[in-house]
Amino acid sequence: MCTNRSFSVGSEVGKLRRVMLHHPGKELERLTIDNKDELLFDDILWVEEAQKEHDAFADLLRDNGVEVVYFSNCLAHVLREKEIRSPLLDEVLALEAHDPLLASGLKSVLMEMDPASLAEVLIAGLTKKEAVSLLGSCRSLVLRSSGEYDFFIRPLPNLYFQRDPYMFVNQGVLVSVMHYPARRREPLYAKHIFQHHPYFENVQILFGEEPRDTYPYTIEGGDFHVFSPTCVAVGMSERTASGTVQLVGRRLARDAGIRTVLAVDIPKHRACMHLDTVFTMVDRDAFTIYPGVQKQMRIWELNYDESGDLLSVEESSDLVDCLRKNLCIDRVRLIETGGGDPIAAARDQWNDGTNTLSIAPGVVVTYRRNVVSNGVLRENGIKVFEIKGAELGRGRGGPRCMSMPLWRESL
C-alpha cells in the first residue's frame, strides 16, 4: 500500500503513475461452455497462463514507473470492518434472490470469515456445495431445490477488466452502472472501497450514490475517455445509454471542472461493445481507430457552465475538426488499425488491437498478436510495448480494458 495519495486523471496519455488492476483468480475457474455467454466470455481460459500474462502486464507497468494497486486487496481492506461488511453482504445477497433463511445463514458464516477469504468468495462466487460445507443444511427451499454446483453467489470473471466498473476523472470518480447482470456487482464493491477505504478518502464520488444513479441509467468505463481536464468523451454504445450522458455531464461540470462532453454514438453490438474497443488516444494529437466503424460514428458536443447548466448541444459533422477544436491542438492524427486492409483491421479489432493503454504521450501497451496494427502504430512514431494476451484476450478486452488509471501526470 502506498502512502502518497495522489489521484488525478486529466488526460488519456499523461505519464501514468498509478493504476488499479485485478489479478484474475478462481473466478476464471468457474467458466464453462454453458455459462460463458451469460458471463460475457467467448471461450474457456487456461487460468494459470492468463495469470502469468497478467503478471507480465503488471511487471511491465512497474518497470515503467507505474505503481500497481490491486482491487482485491482494497476490497479485503474494507471488509475488515464489520459495519462495512454487513451492509455490503446484504446488498450482495439481495442480488441473488435467496429466501430469508438461506440469506441469513450465508450472511452469518460470511460475517465470520477472514477478510481476504471473504474477498475471494465475493469475487469467485460460492457454489451450493461450498455453501453447504460452511453452513450445513437449513430449511431453505432455494438450498433444497438447487443443484450441487449452482451458484449461491455468482462469480465475477470480468473483474480483471478494471476499466469498466468505475472511472477516475480529475480528482473524482464515477461509479458505473453496468448494462449486463453478469457485471452489476463489480461497481458495488468499487463504491464501498471509495466510500470507506482510507486510501481514497480524498476522492469525490461524482456518480453512483444518488437514487437515480442505477439501472437503466447505464454507463461503463470503457466508454469514458478523459481527453483533457475540461473535456471528456462518452461512448453511446451497447453498454452506455444515451440518457446517462447528460445525467453524468451535469455532475462532471458542476463537481469536476468538465466543460465539454463529446457524446460519441457507435454501433451497438458485442464486437465494439465500448468506445475503447474502436478508438483510443495514443499521443497528444493521435488516436488509433478501427476504420470499420468510423463512418458510422456520430458525435455531439455538449457544453456546460460551472454550475452544471447545459449551454448547448451541437452535432459535429467531422471527428477530426471536433477533436482539434476541443483538445486545442493544431492537427489530429487518426491511425487506422489494420493498415488499410479491412480484413486485417477487422481481425485486429476483434483481438483488441485498438484497445491500447497509453503509459506516456506516444507510448502504449498492446497485445503482441495484433501484428499489423502494432506495426502501423510504430510507423506513426508510437512506441509500442507488447504483452502476450492469448488467454486474457478471450474475455474480449485489451490493455486499456484491464486497467484503471488513478494518477496521470499533467500534460
Ligand SMILES: NC(=O)NCCC[C@H](N)C(=O)O
Ligand atoms: N472496456 C472494455 O471494452 N472492456 C472489455 C470487457 C469485456 C467483458 N467480457 C465484457 O463483455 O464486459
